[in-house]
Amino acid sequence: MNSMLERLSKEFRVTDITERHPGLTTLTADKDVAETLLRELRDREGYTHLNFMTAIDYIERGVFTLVYMLHNYATKSTLSVHVNIDRVNAEMTSIHTLWAQAWTYQRELRELWGINFPGSPRVEEDFCLEGWEEIPPMRREFDTVEYCERTFTSREGRGTVNPREHMAEIIFPNRGGDK
Amino acid sequence: MIKSLSTDATLANAGLSAEEQDLFSNARPTAYEPYSIKAVEDFANWCRANSLWILAFGTGCGAIELRPLMTARFDANRIGVAGRPTPRQASVFIIGGYSSVKTLKRIVRSYEQMQGPKFVIALGICPVNGGMYWDSYNTIKRLDQYIPVDLYITGCMPRPEVLVAGALELKKMIKEGRCDGANRYVENFDWYKANQKKVIKKWDMPDYNW
Amino acid sequence: MPQPPTHSSSLDMAQPEPIDLSSGKYVKLWQGPQHPGITGNMSLELTLCGDEIVECKTHVGYLHRGFEKFMERRTYIQNFTVVCRIAVPEPTFNEYLYSAAIEELAGIEVPERANWLRALNLEMMRLASFLMWTGGMSGAFGLYTVPNWTLTYRDYILDLFEELTGARIYHMYIVPGGVRNVLPDGWKARALEILKGTEKMMREVDRVMMNNAVFKARSKGLGLIPPDMVDPYGIVGPNARAAGFKRDLRKDEPYLVYDQLDFEVVTATASDAYERAWVRQQEIFQCINLIRQMLERMPDSGPFQAQMPNVLHWKIPPGETYLKAECTRGEYGYYVVTDGSEYVRRVHVRGPSYTHAIAVMERLAVGTNIADIAGLMVSLHTYPPEIER
Numbered sequence: 096m097n098s099m100l101e102r103l104s105k106e107f108r109v110t111d112i113t114e115r116h117p118g119l120t121t122l123t124a125d126k127d128v129a130e131t132l133l134r135e136l137r138d139r140e141g142y143t144h145l146n147f148m149t150a151i152d153y154i155e156r157g158v159f160t161l162v163y164m165l166h167n168y169a170t171k172s173t174l175s176v177h178v179n180i181d182r183v184n185a186e187m188t189s190i191h192t193l194w195a196q197a198w199t200y201q202r203e204l205r206e207l208w209g210i211n212f213p214g215s216p217r218v219e220e221d222f223c224l225e226g227w228e229e230i231p232p233m234r235r236e237f238d239t240v241e242y243c244e245r246t247f248t249s250r251e252g253r254g255t256v257n258p259r260e261h262m263a264e265i266i267f268p269n270r271g272g273d274k
Numbered sequence: 275m276i277k278s279l280s281t282d283a284t285l286a287n288a289g290l291s292a293e294e295q296d297l298f299s300n301a302r303p304t305a306y307e308p309y310s311i312k313a314v315e316d317f318a319n320w321c322r323a324n325s326l327w328i329l330a331f332g333t334g335c336g337a338i339e340l341r342p343l344m345t346a347r348f349d350a351n352r353i354g355v356a357g358r359p360t361p362r363q364a365s366v367f368i369i370g371g372y373s374s375v376k377t378l379k380r381i382v383r384s385y386e387q388m389q390g391p392k393f394v395i396a397l398g399i400c401p402v403n404g405g406m407y408w409d410s411y412n413t414i415k416r417l418d419q420y421i422p423v424d425l426y427i428t429g430c431m432p433r434p435e436v437l438v439a440g441a442l443e444l445k446k447m448i449k450e451g452r453c454d455g456a457n458r459y460v461e462n463f464d465w466y467k468a469n470q471k472k473v474i475k476k477w478d479m480p481d482y483n484w
Numbered sequence: 485m486p487q488p489p490t491h492s493s494s495l496d497m498a499q500p501e502p503i504d505l506s507s508g509k510y511v512k513l514w515q516g517p518q519h520p521g522i523t524g525n526m527s528l529e530l531t532l533c534g535d536e537i538v539e540c541k542t543h544v545g546y547l548h549r550g551f552e553k554f555m556e557r558r559t560y561i562q563n564f565t566v567v568c569r570i571a572v573p574e575p576t577f578n579e580y581l582y583s584a585a586i587e588e589l590a591g592i593e594v595p596e597r598a599n600w601l602r603a604l605n606l607e608m609m610r611l612a613s614f615l616m617w618t619g620g621m622s623g624a625f626g627l628y629t630v631p632n633w634t635l636t637y638r639d640y641i642l643d644l645f646e647e648l649t650g651a652r653i654y655h656m657y658i659v660p661g662g663v664r665n666v667l668p669d670g671w672k673a674r675a676l677e678i679l680k681g682t683e684k685m686m687r688e689v690d691r692v693m694m695n696n697a698v699f700k701a702r703s704k705g706l707g708l709i710p711p712d713m714v715d716p717y718g719i720v721g722p723n724a725r726a727a728g729f730k731r732d733l734r735k736d737e738p739y740l741v742y743d744q745l746d747f748e749v750v751t752a753t754a755s756d757a758y759e760r761a762w763v764r765q766q767e768i769f770q771c772i773n774l775i776r777q778m779l780e781r782m783p784d785s786g787p788f789q790a791q792m793p794n795v796l797h798w799k800i801p802p803g804e805t806y807l808k809a810e811c812t813r814g815e816y817g818y819y820v821v822t823d824g825s826e827y828v829r830r831v832h833v834r835g836p837s838y839t840h841a842i843a844v845m846e847r848l849a850v851g852t853n854i855a856d857i858a859g860l861m862v863s864l865h866t867y868p869p870e871i872e873r
Binding site: 329330331332333334335337338339341342345346347359361372374376377380384406407409410411412413430431433 | 517518519524525545546547548549550553554557565566569572573616619631632633635636638639642652653654869
């Protein structure tokens with residue numbers, strides 16, 4: 096495991112190697128070597144199972160972090176490969192040739208985050224949403240409450256309480272809420 | 275609610291492509307008129323109340339309690355509730371909880387395809403006012419803005435016993451002639467259509483599918 | 485009759501030749517979302533040549549509620565009430581994985597007794613879910629007696645859940661830090677009684693379903709998953725075990741108390757609909773056995789909740805984790821990223837149906853008879869709500 100990580104950091108310049116809990120290691124790779132790295136991990140290191148791929152929106156840093164979670168059944172270790180890509184014109188190499196279910200994740204990422212994967216099958220099709228006209232909803236700047244108020248109508252009489260203040264009133268009635 | 279003000283008798287079906295325009299009718303729905311003799315109408319209502327055929331369309335999580343309801347333990351067949359695979363044969367549409375916008379399109383289509391008399395039961399708290407999905411961008415908050423609802427059964431999940439009680443309540447309402455949801459849909463057709471088109475952005479079906 | 489498009493290798497993602505619908509040879513047919521043979525609210529766009537399927541496209545998203553979005557707006561303790569709604573027939577796995585993930589990130593140690601109660605809850609949920617699946621599977625092949633039996637026994641298990649947790653479907657029993665309460669008086673005896681009845685009923689199901697000539701004839705050879713398809717497609721759980729892969733997270737990476745329990749990983753040789761059904765039948769017996777062991781060996785005293793911080797001001801230090809558990813369909817996982825604030829930064833839910841219902845289904849459906857498509861779908865054990873969340 097350690098020798099593999101050393102080799103990866105030498106050959107693929109992977110950084111931020113952290114062990115999160117026994118069996119789960121995270122590392123960060125560059126965008127241009129990511130596909131080769133994943134192929135290498137699958138073919139030579141035995142990480143044959145793609146658990147999932149997803150994205151995290153770090154709007155404050157201006158990047159999307161793509162997460163590829165790979166699992167090795169022989170050594171029972173999981174590797175989480177992070178790849179930072181630019182938020183503007185987000186685009187990433189498609190890995191649909193590596194795993195046969197990857198195109199589904201890429202369709203989802205395309206629709207809910209607006210990350211493009213050129214060449215991925217059916218990537219332009221609707222996945223979860225239908226006829227969506229706003230910015231992709233999983234982006235941090237998409238305000239779901241504002242969208243709901245604009246699009247849907249609520250029944251009259253619906254009230255909103257701040258859960259923290261409300262619960263503090265119930266739990267600590269004598270203190271006027273927990274401050 | 276706003277009464278239908280439109281006077282033109284046909285629908286535009288603007289969402290359809292040119293070759294599909296001829297395939298669908300552009301007639302508007304018509305209201306149900308009860309029999310003029312009250313005894314006949316009462317008899318018809320009694321018949322309707324005792325054959326509640328529900329559409330087998332699990333639109334949300336509420337559908338999970340329909341399986342115990344229909345099988346041996348709660349056995350809704352004994353009160354005249356049976357499942358039907360097609361909207362054409364069904365008279366009761368059970369909306370199982372929340373409905374996403376994509377499902378709402380199918381709900382509208384299935385509801386309009388059902389033959390009258392037809393009734394809608396909404397399960398759970400979500401169709402009443404959004405429930406815990408009040409800030410979800412993809413679920414509708416009030417079902418009665420889009421199709422008329424005759425009976426709400428609240429809870430999350432509503433238990434099978436409550437579903438049985440709801441079916442009995444619906445029977446009572448039908449016998450008394452109080453279930454006029456389908457007629458409300460006809461009277462306020464334009465209002466419902468405007469609401470539906472406001473949330474269903476990809477409208478590629480006829481305005482009234484029957 | 486034209487041959488259906490074949491995939492030369494398991495990773496051949498090249499789209500087959502476009503099908504000329506105007507040639508009159510093909511019919512396009514939608515199965516679902518309004519269809520009784522669908523395992524949930526999703527739809528299949530089928531292209532048929534005669535009664536044989538030449539192309540299948542799945543359409544999901546009818547149950548998309550945007551969980552991952554609105555969980556970012558809720559505090560940690562608020563989130564635990566919504567996670568169970570992600571997979572309707574098996575909410576407990578969501579509760580456990582969410583709780584375990586944030587316990588790991590917050591560094592909370594869970595008492596031993598709570599671990600036993602959690603494992604008991606998960607196994608009971610597994611049993612209930614498998615019973616419902618058995619009903620669906622036999623119903624899809626036209627045996628309408630079996631659903632009446634299995635769903636009734638599932639209901640008895642839900643009664644046990646109700647007594648323990650107060651709810652039939654959404655229990656919200658496994659909370660961050662432990663569980664909500666302990667077993668009520670006399671609960672164990674009632675549970676053992678119901679397990680006995682379930683076991684007896686399952687032996688009869690074995691006779692009328694697994695040995696039924698019609699069921700055998702229709703399900704044998706249906707939707708065969710070749711072993712070289714398992715890894716590239718990410719097939720997990722009983723679908724992979726039926727193909728001979730001895731993979732079970734309870735054995736391979738034991739969580740909770742599974743390393744102290746005695747059970748076997750059931751495998752078969754060829755993953756067709758019949759063998760998959762057989763593996764699940766055997767797992768039901770394993771499950772009953774596991775629950776009995778747990779009821780016997782579970783500690784009867786001790787704390788069942790950890791000391792928790794004030795959940796109204798609960799901040800979790802930055803970190804990320806991926807936890808997984810073996811649910812009825814395979815690996816169920818929660819990927820949680822925190823950034824030190826009171827709100828979770830990102831939650832990703834990995835449901836096994838994501839691959840089974842889309843990529844695998846589209847591949848296996850090709851060449852299948854239209855009458856068997858519902859049975860194929862049920863035999864893969866797919867739940868749409870965990871695909872779109």
